Amino acid sequence: MKYTIPAEEVMCSGHKACQGCGAALAMRYALKALGPRTIMTFPACCWSVIDGPFPYSAVGVPLFHTAFETAAVVASGIRAGLDARGEEDINVVAWAGDGGTFDIGIQALSGTTERNDNIIYVCYDNEAYMNTGVQRSSATPWGAVTSTTPARHFKQERKKDMMAILAAHSIPYTASASVAYPEDFVKKLNYAKSIKGTKFLHILASCPPGWRSAPELAVQLARLAVQTHVFPLYEIHEGRYFRMSMNPKKKPITEYLKPQGRFRHLTEEQVADMDRMVDERYEYLLEQAERSKPYFEDKKGN
Amino acid sequence: MQKVIMGNHALSWGALLSRAEVIAAYPITPQTEVVELLSNMCADGDLDAQFIKVESEHSAMAASMGASAAGARTFTATSAQGLALMHEVLHWATGARLPIVMGNINRAMAPPWTIWTEQTDSISERDTGWLQIYTSSIQEIMDSVIQAYKVAEQVYLPVMVVLDSFVLSHTNENCDIPDQSKVDAYLPKFENAYKLDVAKPAAYGGLTGPDWYYELRYKIQKDTERSLDLFEETGKEFGEMFGRPYGLVETYKLDDAEIVLVTSASIASTARPVIDQLREEGHKAGLVRIRVFRPFPSDLLRKLLQGRKKVLVIDRNISFGMSGAFYEETKAALYNEKSAPPMWGYIAGLGGRDVPVDVIKETFLETIKEDHPEGDIIWIGVKK
Amino acid sequence: MSEEIKWTKESDMPLMAMSMGRMTVNKTGSWRNLRPVVDKDKCNKCGICWKFCPDVSIKMDAEDYPVVDLEYCKGCGICATECPKDAITMVKES
Ligand SMILES: Cc1ncc(C[n+]2csc(CCOP(=O)(O)OP(=O)(O)O)c2C)c(N)n1
Ligand code: SF4
Ligand code: SF4
Ligand code: SF4
Ligand SMILES: [Mg+2]
Numbered sequence: 001m002k003y004t005i006p007a008e009e010v011m012c013s014g015h016k017a018c019q020g021c022g023a024a025l026a027m028r029y030a031l032k033a034l035g036p037r038t039i040m041t042f043p044a045c046c047w048s049v050i051d052g053p054f055p056y057s058a059v060g061v062p063l064f065h066t067a068f069e070t071a072a073v074v075a076s077g078i079r080a081g082l083d084a085r086g087e088e089d090i091n092v093v094a095w096a097g098d099g100g101t102f103d104i105g106i107q108a109l110s111g112t113t114e115r116n117d118n119i120i121y122v123c124y125d126n127e128a129y130m131n132t133g134v135q136r137s138s139a140t141p142w143g144a145v146t147s148t149t150p151a152r153h154f155k156q157e158r159k160k161d162m163m164a165i166l167a168a169h170s171i172p173y174t175a176s177a178s179v180a181y182p183e184d185f186v187k188k189l190n191y192a193k194s195i196k197g198t199k200f201l202h203i204l205a206s207c208p209p210g211w212r213s214a215p216e217l218a219v220q221l222a223r224l225a226v227q228t229h230v231f232p233l234y235e236i237h238e239g240r241y242f243r244m245s246m247n248p249k250k251k252p253i254t255e256y257l258k259p260q261g262r263f264r265h266l267t268e269e270q271v272a273d274m275d276r277m278v279d280e281r282y283e284y285l286l287e288q289a290e291r292s293k294p295y296f297e298d299k300k301g302n
Numbered sequence: 303m304q305k306v307i308m309g310n311h312a313l314s315w316g317a318l319l320s321r322a323e324v325i326a327a328y329p330i331t332p333q334t335e336v337v338e339l340l341s342n343m344c345a346d347g348d349l350d351a352q353f354i355k356v357e358s359e360h361s362a363m364a365a366s367m368g369a370s371a372a373g374a375r376t377f378t379a380t381s382a383q384g385l386a387l388m389h390e391v392l393h394w395a396t397g398a399r400l401p402i403v404m405g406n407i408n409r410a411m412a413p414p415w416t417i418w419t420e421q422t423d424s425i426s427e428r429d430t431g432w433l434q435i436y437t438s439s440i441q442e443i444m445d446s447v448i449q450a451y452k453v454a455e456q457v458y459l460p461v462m463v464v465l466d467s468f469v470l471s472h473t474n475e476n477c478d479i480p481d482q483s484k485v486d487a488y489l490p491k492f493e494n495a496y497k498l499d500v501a502k503p504a505a506y507g508g509l510t511g512p513d514w515y516y517e518l519r520y521k522i523q524k525d526t527e528r529s530l531d532l533f534e535e536t537g538k539e540f541g542e543m544f545g546r547p548y549g550l551v552e553t554y555k556l557d558d559a560e561i562v563l564v565t566s567a568s569i570a571s572t573a574r575p576v577i578d579q580l581r582e583e584g585h586k587a588g589l590v591r592i593r594v595f596r597p598f599p600s601d602l603l604r605k606l607l608q609g610r611k612k613v614l615v616i617d618r619n620i621s622f623g624m625s626g627a628f629y630e631e632t633k634a635a636l637y638n639e640k641s642a643p644p645m646w647g648y649i650a651g652l653g654g655r656d657v658p659v660d661v662i663k664e665t666f667l668e669t670i671k672e673d674h675p676e677g678d679i680i681w682i683g684v685k686k
Numbered sequence: 687m688s689e690e691i692k693w694t695k696e697s698d699m700p701l702m703a704m705s706m707g708r709m710t711v712n713k714t715g716s717w718r719n720l721r722p723v724v725d726k727d728k729c730n731k732c733g734i735c736w737k738f739c740p741d742v743s744i745k746m747d748a749e750d751y752p753v754v755d756l757e758y759c760k761g762c763g764i765c766a767t768e769c770p771k772d773a774i775t776m777v778k779e780s
Contacts, residue, residue, distance in 0.1 A: 001736075001746050002733075003733065013714065014712035014713065016709075020760075020763070021740050051709070052508060054505075054704075055508075055691050055700070056508070057504065057508060057707075057708060061500065062500060064498060064507065065505065066368075067394055070360070073368070074371075077326060077354065077364065078371060081374035082372050108360070110357065182737060208762075215762040215763060218762070219738050219768055397702070504705045508703055517699055518703060521696060
């Protein structure tokens, strides 16, 4: 068999993720790319449970569980500690949910990013606070139902553009990814490993119970999110230069929304509203990518 | 080397002599000089450390946790609002068993805004599991940082070195700055047996149920108790090497004392001439300065205080609805003793109100006048 | 594969909540309601099922056919959905 992603498994079976958990898939891929010379830190999130209770662990690399709002800066601290002792070749990775990234952890993340500390930050985005029972986060998309945004008053605010916020810190590399495209994710992590500074990866990680969808559809939904332009895959280099990782012909947004109970309540008009927002954002990204073309032509390769 | 330095710089020198490898700190009055001097020491290459200029105290402690977990000797310093902001992660540092050393400059809590001294900031963190040393001279601040690492790294617990704002932080005194080689002999390089290590991958701090969490807390308590002996041993050893011994408490004219003042920090320094005066006036007065507050030296205080006629405690901190912390805890330590003396608890000097000789004398005279204390809290000098 | 760790007293434990073994002690196969069954006749050995298993529960055998590790497979059905050849069927566990 020809492997399109590394064959080696660092993460093991037996972890505590729900059936069809995108966050578990994301970790499996990430560790394939990062390899065993990696140290991780997790704030409070589903992964603080998935990894397993004391005295067991699933990730297979050193891991420091930390407070909800501290992932980025704990990673900064680990990096400084390693550098002080001359162990500069180890990947230091903060691995956090959308709540720990978009909301409570944004201050520390901004600090780490502004200092351009040499770490990789991965936000696995399941678009709500899943660990505590599916409450809304600022990463929850417009229109979604969560346990704090009921159908009669679904989420009225648009998803925060975290990629733009990170890019505004002028870090070398910001990229989005999806668990449906592991080769793309692995490639992006390999690039992140190869450069110094703060690297931010934002990976959409489907969550069957939180999205009220069937577990067997987890990968398909993560793929449809990209194909319907809801969650575009792109990179921002040096905080300014955009590049689409793929630019698929748009599928109808309903293909993505229909299988998810969290969007079931939306009327046709509301779906059309959402579609408009998606298009608006996608067009903006295409414009940015167009503008950035000369940069990538000069750069060649990566 | 002899050098006139301010209290804040004594913290920086302590970190330098301890060869701190990572420093993460955020400025707050009256702590800023600690960070500034350390930045300069790093920039000039006198101190070979990574300096993380974090965006908050919360991140200062979180970064310190990461660095310490990676095996580096780590230092930070803060005060009042900054310390309170760290609260959640102070618990984290203890639970993760990280031997971080932090300077805390005692400043009263806002509102209203204030920058003057009071211990309520560090007292509020007494249940976080941080070991606490309350200092009373510039020299002691520097020496305590070095000693703190020696204790912290044996019990895998964090230590806070505490000093009064302005009274100590911004006062200059002549200090003996020991030779680096001597400090290296006292405090060798540290290899953390539990550090994050790619050769021995392990997860730290994973979900723990009631079946074993309890035992982990028991271990912290046992090691905290053990640190009491270590503070004594390392303090004695410090004396042998540098000529300045340190203990859990410091006493003054205690041997035959009938009325004993228990207090801490700079108030204890001011109290010495008061003891002398009282003795001249025929009162057998004595002093106990509590230096190590966490762990609380209960056994030692029982030994020192039982059988005395009267004990009074002056606290520059308050636990609203109760009293001052040094009073509460000293009284609790003696509660089960048959010959426990009656104890008076005075509050003084909150928000940096001066506690001069005559205020301390007043507390003594009040105590002498009464047979038994009325209530648990006596305010000195409230303008009524 | 990891052994279950059994302590009887606090002195058996590490100083802090530090892992001593791997989660392979946790046999998640018991969570399963549906079991993936591979039809070798339809399979083209592409490995897509292996790639998308969140539970690292598919291995490719010597002939490159997928083998489901029933000790851990949670029965999510992703492999069956993603298989381009419809070579995996989810059958009810008895
Ligand atoms: C300071 C603090 N506030 C609240 C919590 C409770 N809490 C734990 S995880 C979590 C939500 C995590 O959401 P996210 O970061 O999106 O990760 P997910 O659980 O979705 O994987 C919350 C609110 C906490 N642990 N700490
Ligand atoms: S709730 Fe969602 S993210 Fe959390 S473990 Fe389950 S599937 Fe994964
Ligand atoms: S995905 Fe289907 S065709 Fe491909 S290896 Fe698996 S079972 Fe065979
Ligand atoms: S059903 Fe799910 S867990 Fe089982 S092998 Fe298929 S993808 Fe893996
Ligand atoms: Mg989430």
